[in-house]
Amino acid sequence: MATGKVTGPRASRARALAAPLGAALAAGAAVAFVGAVDPNEPGHYPTCPFLMLTGLYCPGCGGLRAVHALVHGDPAAALGLNPVVVVMIPVLAVLWSRWTLRSWRGGPPPGESVRPVYVWLFLALLILFWMARNLPFAEFLAP
Template sequence: MSGENQQVDASRTPDAAPTPVPVPVPPAAPAERPSRVRRLAVPALYLAGAVAAFGYVGAVDPNEPGHYPVCPLFRLTGVLCPGCGGLRSAHAFAHGDLVTAFGANALAVVGYFVFAGFMTLWLVRAYRGGPTPKFVLRPRYWWPIGALALVFVIVRNLSFGSALAP
């Protein structure tokens, strides 16, 4: 027996794994489009939150002391941050006074219009059933935005940029 060729039947060994049988996958059912009300719910909630915030700031005047906390950076250093004057700007904006709003914080007013444009785009697309706009800024866009905010802070804290100070 030592010199004979022995063939082992693999089907009879207990260690042999059965060959897998492919299982047919049923085709996916077409996804149902959500109703117009469901598509509009999320952007409408964001818009309702922004309107509520502007409503509150419009009703409670930030020009009167004691209603809102003072900016900690301004209180400790006397330096105006990019947000200083933002509440006064929002108050004036809520009352329709764009000149005063721009004088309180020009960067905030630009932000209000960017937000309004984004919300309009989102609501129109949700109403029509289009894709949700993705508001994801790549790092290459954050650098110019940060540089703009830094220039805004520097200029509004210098004597020649006093028009940008609240």
């Protein structure tokens, strides 16, 4: 008697791919929303709380506008708004691809595949970017 229920290796692979595919779906929906709702128009998104409280740019300031510019085919404008966001998109795509492949093969979760030294290096670079974009000599990094 067939129940229509998939079991065995195919079912376990489908379950393993649920998280990376769900993450891709959520990211795609967010990018589509930012592409459709212009962050350059006032009132569509809240002001950055760090900018509002301190008057300084955080590492994410200009990120929504950078994604909007990328969706509309303007990588030069996106780089001018937030170069970290633009550089991180291909990095995140590679990490997502590795996660998906490892899930398909039954490998370890994504947290186990990134060496801690890379995480610390990224955080150090992000802090340097954060500080530099608020200094007069690196004004070109401000959104």
